[in-house]
Amino acid sequence: MARRVLITGGAGFIGSHTALVLLEQGYELVVLDNFDNSSPEALKRVKTLANSNALELVEGDVRDLDAVNRAFDRGGPVDGVIHFAGLKAVAESVANPLHYWDVNLNGSRVLATAMEQHQCRTLVFSSTSTVYGEPEVFPLHEEMPTAPVHPYAQTKLAVEQMLSALCRSGDWRVACLRYFNPVGAHPSGRIGEDPLGTPNNLFPFITQVAAGRRDKLRIFGQDYSTHDGTGIRDYLHVMDLAEAHSVTLDHLFHSTAPHQLTLNIGTGCGLSVLDVVRGFEKATGLPIPYEVVARRPGDVPKLEGCPQKAKDILGWSAKRDLAQMCRDGWTWQQANPLGYRSVP
Ligand code: WQD
Numbered sequence: 001m002a003r004r005v006l007i008t009g010g011a012g013f014i015g016s017h018t019a020l021v022l023l024e025q026g027y028e029l030v031v032l033d034n035f036d037n038s039s040p041e042a043l044k045r046v047k048t049l050a051n052s053n054a055l056e057l058v059e060g061d062v063r064d065l066d067a068v069n070r071a072f073d074r075g076g077p078v079d080g081v082i083h084f085a086g087l088k089a090v091a092e093s094v095a096n097p098l099h100y101w102d103v104n105l106n107g108s109r110v111l112a113t114a115m116e117q118h119q120c121r122t123l124v125f126s127s128t129s130t131v132y133g134e135p136e137v138f139p140l141h142e143e144m145p146t147a148p149v150h151p152y153a154q155t156k157l158a159v160e161q162m163l164s165a166l167c168r169s170g171d172w173r174v175a176c177l178r179y180f181n182p183v184g185a186h187p188s189g190r191i192g193e194d195p196l197g198t199p200n201n202l203f204p205f206i207t208q209v210a211a212g213r214r215d216k217l218r219i220f221g222q223d224y225s226t227h228d229g230t231g232i233r234d235y236l237h238v239m240d241l242a243e244a245h246s247v248t249l250d251h252l253f254h255s256t257a258p259h260q261l262t263l264n265i266g267t268g269c270g271l272s273v274l275d276v277v278r279g280f281e282k283a284t285g286l287p288i289p290y291e292v293v294a295r296r297p298g299d300v301p302k303l304e305g306c307p308q309k310a311k312d313i314l315g316w317s318a319k320r321d322l323a324q325m326c327r328d329g330w331t332w333q334q335a336n337p338l339g340y341r342s343v344p
Helices: 013-024 040-050 065-072 090-095 097-117 151-169 202-210 238-254 273-284 308-314 322-335
Strands: 004-008 028-033 055-059 080-083 122-128 173-179 181-183 217-220 235-237 259-265 290-293
Touching: 004 013, 004 065, 013 028, 013 040, 013 238, 028 040, 028 065, 040 055, 055 065, 065 097, 080 097, 080 238, 090 097, 090 151, 097 122, 097 151, 122 151, 122 238, 151 173, 151 259, 173 238, 181 202, 181 238, 202 217, 202 273, 202 322, 217 273, 235 238, 235 322, 238 259, 238 308, 259 308, 273 322
Parallel strands: 004 028, 004 080, 028 055, 080 122, 122 173, 173 259, 181 235, 217 290
Antiparallel strands: none
């Protein structure tokens, strides 16, 4: 019988790509989403791409125990949960920390409560590489100290700690995936990243400049101690990240003993802002005009993770290169100039 998986935030950028991979592997899915920063259209397209109807939607907020219970009680018993639902904008978390603690920590607490009530203790949690703070030694290993510098990262680390306590208290199987910078889109161009308003993140900003929706990219600082002075991140293709979730779930389902895993999910290869700009220009043949402006408050010079532990434990490593991230992100942007709102 097919395993049944609950995905919170399954209509979002990473959630929708993961839902597609899991549907294609024959899982039955229940998606809980409040569409705060996502669209039901993404889920329609996921079903069409997978040619599957094994995805049910419960519209609701992860902080609402009744809504979470509705998702658990929708069909047969849920075997495992992937928890994406949460907030992820660093600057917004500084401006409105209580909201971040409420959605990210309280949402996870409510979800874990419902999981206990339903005897479902297998969980993959969306954590972040920003828990390492402002590190000076690279590449980052999971055992290195955490020192989050903003509420977004603090709330994610707090959830990791809450989950550790649960693992010590009972029969839980938990994986915390510390994502680096997911970009790109499904190669079909049918699902992708759909930021509300002006994009905060580099990659959607670049694709909108390429499309003529914005006149130029503003590069936040060229005075970092990196090879060209611009900030370095470990960008990975969102399909590689989606596949990482599927192999993680598989690993947890097949593990005999309760445990908690913490894994970096990245390529291990840091790229500067200018590397990405040039890579995009080369992959698409389109110019990306830019100007260098002041550093963005809260940015760190560099984040680059060692993905070896994920390879050793899961057999997972990122397969797609920058050119593919750029091509697929651009295909999505061209086909959906206004994201999911492009649909009449
Ligand atoms: C990347 C680089 C910027 C925009 C993101 C998420 C956060 C977390 C980690 C998961 C930096 C530069 C950007 C622009 C620029 N997610 N930049 N001009 O800051 O690493 O954070 O990943 O854990 O939720 O927001 O990613 O894409 O914003 O920035 O020069 O218009 O691009 O300064 O060096 P970041 P980003």
